[in-house]
């Protein structure tokens with residue numbers, strides 16, 4: 001039987017990918033951030049999952065304002081790296097797991113989550129940066145990947161509670177999969193950041209810290225944060241944090257914190273990394 005063994009929350013700041021790709025991770029600006037990634041990489045390498053479900057948002061790479069799926073699952077064998085204007089990132093292509101992905105699509109849709117399905121889709125920094133953060137720079141990614149996209153670009157994005165319920169439905173689907181697979185789930189994006197306007201560069205450490213604390217202490221309270229509150233407290237792009245709830249909903253209620261790393265600034269954002277695991281995960 002397949003099982004979800006851990007959840008990873010991770011910012012997907014594009015400049016972090018640039019720092020990796022240009023060999024800047026040991027520079028004075030970036031090294032404090034990357035030093036904090038080391039223990040997470042070691043922990044994940046020991047866990048050695050078979051598949052990662054990566055919940056992220058596309059940044060007008062695969063889609064545009066002409067097509068805006070609220071929730072989408074990628075079922076391809078392979079996902080090419082998107083060209084976001086400077087050529088594709090020099091990272092391995094992402095290998096999918098079509099069998100589990102189609103099982104998820106069927107289970108989620110029959111469980112009343114109306115997923116769009118992508119047979120072909122390039123993946124951008126929203127997916128590849130969390131892989132770089134947690135896996136380093138391998139010749140091939142160490143596990144298969146199932147991308148799940150959430151719209152957080154065009155209003156209205158889904159609520160945090162809806163995202164949490166999607167995570168619960170993903171959990172039910174994985175539990176029902178007959179294959180023997182160890183699955184991790186990533187929730188990406190955030191933390192507090194605003195990229196434009198008078199409040200550009202906004203960082204709210206108090207909000208971010210409380211959010212991280214409540215991932216274990218009171219995840220239900222986090223699902224009640226409104227879009228307006230995200231924008232007020234965490235900036236206009238802080239609403240990306242609804243995607244963390246998909247990950248959280250897929251874990252046990254009493255999941256425990258394994259690791260966290262919080263660093264400001266990364267580019268002009270607050271970068272967060274957190275690992276949670278179910279208590280029966282060894």
Ligand SMILES: [Fe+2]
Nearest residue numbers: 012126189240
């Ligand atoms: Fe983003």
